[in-house]
Amino acid sequence: MATKKKTGYIERFLKKADKAIDEGIKRADEALEDAVEFGEMAASQAKKASEELTKKALKEKEQIKLKGVKKINEGITAAKNATSKSEEDLITLEKLGKLRKAGVLTEKEFQEKKKKILSRI
Known part of the structure; x- marks a missing residue:
């Protein structure tokens, strides 16, 4: 009779263990489903942010290009x-030199004009 009690005890223990394992698997599956859902949401948000940043970068590129061309x-x-x-x-x-040679300008006037023009070059 002692063996029947032990067998019943072991069977109950195994049933409880199976139930605990099933519950653990069920919880793990739920957690996995949540993780997949959150991952999809994150990927969607990342894609949207990437698209927005790409559009912004293209606009900035065009603005920089236009500024560069202008400069x-x-x-x-x-x-x-x-x-x-x-x-x-x-x-x-050359014209001043000709005017000096022709006597229209004095040497002093020619030198003053020449100095002024050469300072600009």
Whole structure:
């Protein structure tokens, strides 16, 4: 008779253990489902944030590009103006030299004008 009690006890213990294992598996499955759901939500939010940042970066890229083109054009214009002014100054010097040779300008007047023009070049 002692063996029947032990067998009944072991069977109850095993049933309780099986029930605990089943509950543990059930809880683990629920936790896994929650984790998958949260993971999907996080991925969706990350994708949305990535798309927004990409749009913002493209807008900023275009703005920077436009500013760069504007600055380059300003530089080209300034270089052209500086070159044309230098050429004009050299032509003016030649004319002043001719006027000096013709006696229209004195040596002193010529030197003053020459000094002023050369300071700009």
